[in-house]
Amino acid sequence: MTFIGRRRWASAGVVVATAVATAGIALSAPSAGAAPGCRVDYTANNWGGGGFGGKVKITNLGDAVSSWTLKFTFPGSQKVSQGWSANWSQSGADVTATSMSWNGNLGTGGSTEIGFNGSYTGSTNTDPASFSLNGTVCTGQQPPTSTTTTTTGNPPNPGNRVDNPYSGAxxxxxxxxxxxxxxxxxxxxxxxxxxxxxxxxxxxxxxxxxxxxxxxxxxxxxxxxxxxxxxxxxxxxxxxxxxxxxxxxxxxxxxxxxxxxxxxxxxxxxxxxxxxxxxxxxxxxxxxxxxxxxxxxxxxxxxxxxxxxxxxxxxxxxxxxxxxxxxxxxxxxxxxxxxxxxxxxxxxxxxxxxxxxxxxxxxxxxxxxxxxxxxxxxxxxxxxxxxxxxxxxxxxxxxxxxxxxxxxxxxxxxxxxxxxxxxxxxxxxxxxxxxxxxxxxxxxxxxxxxxxxxxxxxxxxxxxxxxxxxxxxxxxxxxxxxxxxxxxxxxxxxxxxxxxxxxxxxxxxxxxxxxxxxxxxxxxxxxxxxxxxxxxxxxxxxxxxxxxxxxxxxxxxxxxxxxxxxxxxxxxxxxx
Known part of the structure; x- marks a missing residue:
């Protein structure tokens, strides 16, 4: 299934969660002899009430590819509800995102950003531990780190548009x-x-x-x-x-x-x-x-x-x-x-x-x-x-x-x-x-x-x-x-x-x-x-x-x- 919908994003600085991974980014099968490798920077922004947004930056550290498939597994109850800049699907805890026609080409050192909105139950929203790109464990792996925090009080709601965007602007x-x-x-x-x-x-x-x-x-x-x-x-x-x-x-x-x-x-x-x-x-x-x-x-x-x-x-x-x-x-x-x-x-x-x-x-x-x-x-x-x-x-x-x-x-x-x-x-x-x-x-x-x-x-x-x-x-x-x-x-x-x-x-x-x-x-x-x-x-x-x-x-x-x-x-x- 493909998720295309409204994107909610917390204000800058509310949440910082970064994962740098080499287990998990799968860029569709690299050509024979290609040197695989990638980096993922993952940021989760929680706005409270069991809702959050995820931003994923993919950087290709190997040979150029013409399309890619990113895979990762949620460690808890997280569900992707809608996404952008990729074709998103989820089976159980396993999430897959594939490239669009306009962002599939990634040269060596090239990067692209994709994102999604999701939900979770419970008091914690733990980041995925690893990512794969085109079925290949990425090189240069570092343990993912996260400083994800959850806001208190009224959650940020940047999706609420003002009645007249021109007023006061x-x-x-x-x-x-x-x-x-x-x-x-x-x-x-x-x-x-x-x-x-x-x-x-x-x-x-x-x-x-x-x-x-x-x-x-x-x-x-x-x-x-x-x-x-x-x-x-x-x-x-x-x-x-x-x-x-x-x-x-x-x-x-x-x-x-x-x-x-x-x-x-x-x-x-x-x-x-x-x-x-x-x-x-x-x-x-x-x-x-x-x-x-x-x-x-x-x-x-x-x-x-x-x-x-x-x-x-x-x-x-x-x-x-x-x-x-x-x-x-x-x-x-x-x-x-x-x-x-x-x-x-x-x-x-x-x-x-x-x-x-x-x-x-x-x-x-x-x-x-x-x-x-x-x-x-x-x-x-x-x-x-x-x-x-x-x-x-x-x-x-x-x-x-x-x-x-x-x-x-x-x-x-x-x-x-x-x-x-x-x-x-x-x-x-x-x-x-x-x-x-x-x-x-x-x-x-x-x-x-x-x-x-x-x-x-x-x-x-x-x-x-x-x-x-x-x-x-x-x-x-x-x-x-x-x-x-x-x-x-x-x-x-x-x-x-x-x-x-x-x-x-x-x-x-x-x-x-x-x-x-x-x-x-x-x-x-x-x-x-x-x-x-x-x-x-x-x-x-x-x-x-x-x-x-x-x-x-x-x-x-x-x-x-x-x-x-x-x-x-x-x-x-x-x-x-």
């Missing part, structure tokens, strides 16, 4: 983005703002040219925290067949590569997040933007369908991938998962709104996940929807024309801005089955719409169209336009608990990073050319056959776009 400033912002004229005004860290391909985990890897970001977050609560925001964004209704941000994994998504992408991320060194951080994950809602809005028989979205609905890999990610990441007790819910200009219509909430609930309970792994939702990720429209409402009546029914900009949508949409979606998600305590995030990185074009009052009361178009703050040509929008500005600065039901305003999309190239650019990042990023494009059914409104001369998605960054600062609201 600092938020991580990504030094990679900050350096680019600081290099821009005037960029120092916002370079100290926290932004999301995008894990948009497998290579991003270890780092790419000009961008540090996940562990390096987390190390920096620990330094920035300096003992205080700190949130780091990660975008989990690499589903197979990603962004089936767009080409600019298509990913590296093909539609059927769900196993690669699990073993090469999610599993390594979860293992890094579970390291004890990061247990004090509040890790917010934005899970797979632009995915699940496509299965409602962009599939047959909708006029907005794409063949790629039909494929993803049929193969079920969006639901499977999101469920798997929620289960693995949710097993780390200081991770807060937020599911993407699009934006009001995508899901605000009645035939999209409720079905999307129901689909999200289905995904939250797939692949071994439960709704408990969803801490909340995020709206407007990397989009431009205005936070608040103050100058019109959907039920305004202009000379006998009701705005919701007659204004082309609204077009029967029930919501006109992101705040109203996010608060309403939260209520609908609870109705779908999610816990009542779920919170909302709103990405305000590019929805300010300030500058000279910003209206200062309602439009003329001649027709519903004139009233809305004259007074709306969102100056896009069409609500369906999403790529590098001309005239956009930086929005509200990141802020905790700004409105009822809203955990925070956040900058998940780092201002200055392109949405997609305005012309075809060959690349090895899996990113295609989407005409919605071409300023000459006259549109399709998903944007009402309108002009794209995109800026010219844009680079590939995620690459630095200096001209856009400068425009975002010029049009910031509140102004910089």
């Amino acid at each position: 600092k938020v991580y400033v990504n030094a990679d983005w900050s350096a680019k912002a600081n290099a821009e004229p005037g960029g120092s005004r916002i370079a100290n703002q926290p932004t999301g860290v995008w894990m948009d391909r497998i290579a991003a985990i270890n780092g790419t040219t000009g961008a540090r890897g996940l562990a390096a970001h987390l190390d920096d977050a620990v330094r920035q925290a300096a003992g205080s609560p700190l949130v780091i925001q990660l975008v989990i964004y690499n589903l197979p067949g990603r962004d089936c209704a767009a080409l600019a941000s298509n990913g590296e994994l093909k539609a059927d590569e769900i196993n690669r998504y699990k073993t090469e992408y999610i599993d390594p991320i979860a293992a890094i997040l579970a390291r004890p060194a990061y247990a004090s951080l509040r890790i917010v994950t934005v899970v797979e933007i632009d995915s699940l809602p496509n299965l409602v809005t962009n599939v047959t028989p909708r006029p907005t369908f794409t063949p790629q979205c039909d494929v993803m609905k049929a193969n079920g890999n969006y639901i499977a991938g999101v469920g798997y990610a929620l289960a693995k990441l949710g097993a780390v007790p200081n991770v807060y998962n937020y599911l993407d819910v699009g934006h009001h200009g995508w899901l605000g219509w009645d035939d999209n709104f409720g079905p999307s909430a129901e689909l999200l609930f289905q995904a939250a309970n797939a692949q071994g996940s439960t709704k408990a792994n969803v801490h909340g939702f995020i709206a407007n990720t990397a989009n431009y929807g205005i936070l608040k429209e103050p100058y019109f409402k959907i039920d305004d009546n202009i000379n006998g024309e009701v705005v919701r029914e007659k204004a082309k900009w609204v077009d029967w949508n029930r919501y006109i801005d992101e705040l109203g949409y996010a608060q309403a979606f939260r209520q609908r998600a609870v109705q779908a089955g999610f816990d009542a305590g779920v919170g909302m995030l709103i990405d305000t990185s590019r929805n300010g719409w300030g500058g000279a074009a910003r209206p200062t009052g309602p439009g003329p009361r001649t027709t519903a169209d004139a009233f809305v178009n004259g007074g709306r703050l969102d100056r896009r040509i069409h609500l369906g336009n999403w790529c590098n929008q001309s005239g956009a500005g930086i929005g509200e600065r990141p802020k905790a608990a700004p409105e009822s039901g809203i955990d925070a305003y956040v900058w998940i999309k780092p201002p200055g990073e392109s949405d997609g190239a305005s012309k075809e650019i060959p690349n090895n990042e899996g990113k295609g050319f989407d005409r919605m990023c071409d300023p000459t494009y006259t549109g399709n059914a998903r944007n009402g056959n309108s002009m794209s409104g995109a800026l010219a001369d844009a680079p590939l998605a995620g690459h630095w776009f200096s001209a856009q960054f400068q425009e975002l600062m010029r049009n910031a609201y509140p102004a910089l």
Whole structure:
């Protein structure tokens, strides 16, 4: 059996138990002539009440191996209840852990860490006396030693997440983005703002040219925290067949590569997040933007369908991938998962709104996940929807024309801005089955719409169209336009608990990073050319056959776009 579940870890220094063994580490059969040997460092953290966590560091002292099997025997009543970074099983007192696809290779001197949660009865929790790796008694054996202690009073419970991770906490400033912002004229005004860290391909985990890897970001977050609560925001964004209704941000994994998504992408991320060194951080994950809602809005028989979205609905890999990610990441007790819910200009219509909430609930309970792994939702990720429209409402009546029914900009949508949409979606998600305590995030990185074009009052009361178009703050040509929008500005600065039901305003999309190239650019990042990023494009059914409104001369998605960054600062609201 395999144990994959919630990890509880006592605070540093509560328990210290180390065993250095050469009887017991079995790395799957070494090649002929291989010199076997290994070391195990075992730490048991007791939190009282018969519960404990075990951390096991395996170091290979022999020849390189491509897979391993670790075995040990508990001396008492201990039972493994769940584990991570290995396939765990137990028969009687005998425990076996085998390597995952991503941590099986151990060169000479190489090491890996795995762990588990367990239980025991009685007053003592004695450490295992020996370990084996691939059936071979390890060389350099030392007698295991232990100074395991049990806490008294209320046991530490690091698995208890706070209601709002942003309350009373600092938020991580990504030094990679900050350096680019600081290099821009005037960029120092916002370079100290926290932004999301995008894990948009497998290579991003270890780092790419000009961008540090996940562990390096987390190390920096620990330094920035300096003992205080700190949130780091990660975008989990690499589903197979990603962004089936767009080409600019298509990913590296093909539609059927769900196993690669699990073993090469999610599993390594979860293992890094579970390291004890990061247990004090509040890790917010934005899970797979632009995915699940496509299965409602962009599939047959909708006029907005794409063949790629039909494929993803049929193969079920969006639901499977999101469920798997929620289960693995949710097993780390200081991770807060937020599911993407699009934006009001995508899901605000009645035939999209409720079905999307129901689909999200289905995904939250797939692949071994439960709704408990969803801490909340995020709206407007990397989009431009205005936070608040103050100058019109959907039920305004202009000379006998009701705005919701007659204004082309609204077009029967029930919501006109992101705040109203996010608060309403939260209520609908609870109705779908999610816990009542779920919170909302709103990405305000590019929805300010300030500058000279910003209206200062309602439009003329001649027709519903004139009233809305004259007074709306969102100056896009069409609500369906999403790529590098001309005239956009930086929005509200990141802020905790700004409105009822809203955990925070956040900058998940780092201002200055392109949405997609305005012309075809060959690349090895899996990113295609989407005409919605071409300023000459006259549109399709998903944007009402309108002009794209995109800026010219844009680079590939995620690459630095200096001209856009400068425009975002010029049009910031509140102004910089």
